[in-house]
Amino acid sequence: MTESQHESQAIVRMRKLNKHFGSLHVLKNIDLEVMPGEVVVIIGASGSGKSTLIRCINGLEEFQDGHIMVDGKDLLPHGKGAKALQRIRTEVGMVFQQFNLFPHLSVRDNVTLAPLKVRGVTAAQAGESAERLLDRVGIRDQADKYPSQLSGGQQQRVALARALAMEPRLMLFDEPTSALDPEMIGEVLDAMRELAREGMTMIIVTHEMGFAREVADRVIYVHKGEIAEEATPERIFDSPQDERTRGFLARVL
Ligand code: ADP
Ligand code: MG
Numbered sequence: 001m002t003e004s005q006h007e008s009q010a011i012v013r014m015r016k017l018n019k020h021f022g023s024l025h026v027l028k029n030i031d032l033e034v035m036p037g038e039v040v041v042i043i044g045a046s047g048s049g050k051s052t053l054i055r056c057i058n059g060l061e062e063f064q065d066g067h068i069m070v071d072g073k074d075l076l077p078h079g080k081g082a083k084a085l086q087r088i089r090t091e092v093g094m095v096f097q098q099f100n101l102f103p104h105l106s107v108r109d110n111v112t113l114a115p116l117k118v119r120g121v122t123a124a125q126a127g128e129s130a131e132r133l134l135d136r137v138g139i140r141d142q143a144d145k146y147p148s149q150l151s152g153g154q155q156q157r158v159a160l161a162r163a164l165a166m167e168p169r170l171m172l173f174d175e176p177t178s179a180l181d182p183e184m185i186g187e188v189l190d191a192m193r194e195l196a197r198e199g200m201t202m203i204i205v206t207h208e209m210g211f212a213r214e215v216a217d218r219v220i221y222v223h224k225g226e227i228a229e230e231a232t233p234e235r236i237f238d239s240p241q242d243e244r245t246r247g248f249l250a251r252v253l
Contacts, residue, residue, distance in 0.1 A: 010069070011036055011170050011201050012057060017066035019052060019225075026052050027063065028225045034170075039202045041212040041233075044222035045248060050205045053222065054172045057203070058092040059085040071169050090118055093163030097175040099155040101147040101162070107134065108143040111162045119166070126165075133161040137191045153184030157191055164195075171195065173204040209253060213237055221245045 012034040019027035026049045034040050042050050055061040056068060059075060068075040071091055073084035101110050111133060112126035121129070134140045137157040139150075147155050156176060163171060173192065177185040189211050196202055196215045206212055212219055212233060219236040221229045221244070229242040237253075240246045 009036065010034060011038075011071055012203070013069040014057075015067045017053075017056065017063055017068065019049075019056065019061065019063040019065075026225050027056070030066070030225075030227060032220070032227070034201060034203060036201055037199045038217050039196045039204065039215050040218050040220060041216040042203065042205045042220045042222060043207070043209070043212060043236075043248070048222045049225040050222055051174050054094075054174055054203055054205060057170075057172060058089055058094060060094075090166060091169045092172060093166055093168035093170070094172040094174070095156070095159050095163055095176045097178045099147070099152070099159045099179075101155055101158055103147050105146075106143065107139070107145055107147070107150070107158050110147070110158055111165050114162070115165050129165060130161070133164050134158075136164075136194075137161050138187070151184060152180045153187045156180065156184075156188045160188075160191055160195075168200075170201045170203070173202065173206070175205055175207065177206070177208060207252065209237070209249075221248065223248070 010033045012032065014030055014032040017027055017030040030053060042053065044050050052061055056063050057070060062079040064077055066077065070088045073088055075081050075084060105113065108127065108130050111130040115121050115126045115129065116123065131140060131143065134143055137160055139154050139157050142150060142154060147158065150158065177188050180188065189208065193215055216233045218230060219233050220227055221236065223244045229236065229240060229245045236245065237249065240249060
């Protein structure tokens with residue numbers, strides 16, 4: 001494969017991305033490419049820029065310099081490319097640390113809302129698809145409840161089903177288990193593992209190193225807004241090359 005063929009197949013391609021919050025240089029010359037079906041895990045200390053990095057991919061953050069292509073559509077500095085952004089948002093699903101469910105809607109209605117509004121499907125189609133997705137994340141029996149009646153782990157699985165209802169080409173996860181009680185982390189990681197197995201393209205920020213080792217095709221270590229090291233999980237966890245990666249792993253493992 002030539003380099004340009006390889007590039008045109010990437011779902012995400014980030015080139016020399018720079019992002020500032022005022023005088024704070026949060027992302028520094030980030031180059032990142034994600035291929036279809038790849039699972040990329042981003043690790044790094046708190047404040048290193050991980051959230052900002054993935055939020056740039058679906059336009060939740062503007063950047064000052066560089067270029068992002070998502071599924072063939074260009075995002076440009078200073079929020080230029082608004083049309084592309086609308087399309088990107090319908091193709092990129094995101095799950096956050098806080099579940100952000102609509103509290104006044106039932107679980108089922110949380111899942112059907114966006115497809116009904118944006119995809120123009122019928123209520124029957126949306127309802128069937130919601131049942132299927134809730135079944136897939138193991139909470140079909142909770143469809144008529146409201147978010148506040150569910151555990152954190154169940155709420156996060158609703159958030160996952162809701163994102164999947166848009167049939168995304170890419171899923172972004174920002175510390176999806178960090179707000180959960182320990183006994184609920186496993187059920188959310190299981191649902192994500194299953195999604196990875198089915199071939200979903202995923203970019204995941206997590207502190208769950210065991211999970212990262214198991215599901216990642218590639219692990220990226222971000223240090224103070226820079227990609228310090230990028231390699232297979234085996235290589236990152238067993239023989240990190242960069243001193244900064246070694247320091248971080250010594251603190252968290
Ligand atoms: P991480 O997700 O790795 O913990 P973030 O991407 O949230 O890091 O933050 C990176 C840096 O940018 C931190 O220093 C943080 O304080 C700063 N930051 C994040 N969001 C904002 C914002 N909206 N305004 C100003 N500074 C911000
Ligand atoms: Mg973060």
